[in-house]
Each structure stands twice: as structure tokens, then as C-alpha cells.
Amino acid sequence: MEEPLRYETLTGLSHGQLGELAARITAVTGDVVRPGGAPAAIGLFKSVAMVVTLMRKNLTQEVAGGRSSAARSRRCPADGTCSAR
Numbered sequence: 001m002e003e004p005l006r007y008e009t010l011t012g013l014s015h016g017q018l019g020e021l022a023a024r025i026t027a028v029t030g031d032v033v034r035p036g037g038a039p040a041a042i043g044l045f046k047s048v049a050m051v052v053t054l055m056r057k058n059l060t061q062e063v064a065g066g067r068s069s070a071a072r073s074r075r076c077p078a079d080g081t082c083s084a085r
Contacts (some may be wrong), residue, residue, distance in 0.1 A: 011052040022048045 008014055013021070022045045033040055042050075 011049055012056060013052060016046070018045065018049055018052070021052070032057050 007018055011018060025048060026044060032044065040047075
């Protein structure tokens, strides 16, 4: 069975904060699926979570595989060139 996503770990926001952000986006944009259009591949909530996760610059140690901060720094320096060692 697939484990549920840990949104707080991935995004740094609580489930409630993500819900509030998604609600605010809906208030501004309205329904993103137009009449006669194809259904969205993922819903707005998951889309918001994905974008917030991708916008983070310093993902938590848990998301990075439990490696120490020093190990992550050696593999992914500030210039963004990460090694697979």
C-alpha cells in the first residue's frame, strides 16, 4: 500500500496552511478546468504542494534522505551541481 505524502515535511507548511493557500488561489483564479476541457491530472491542493516544495531552497534533512547537513553540502554545493557519490 502506498504511504500518504507528508506535506509538512515536503513543503514546510501544515496541511491547514496548504489548504488556506489553495483556497486563496481558487478565490483569485476561479475554476481552473474550463467547460469542455480535460480534467486536471492532479487537483489544486496537490499542485500547490508541488509548487511550494519546488520553491524551497533548503529541503529538510528527512526529505534529503536523512543525510547530515555536511554530507548534503558536499554533494550539493551552492552552485547547484550535485554529485551522486
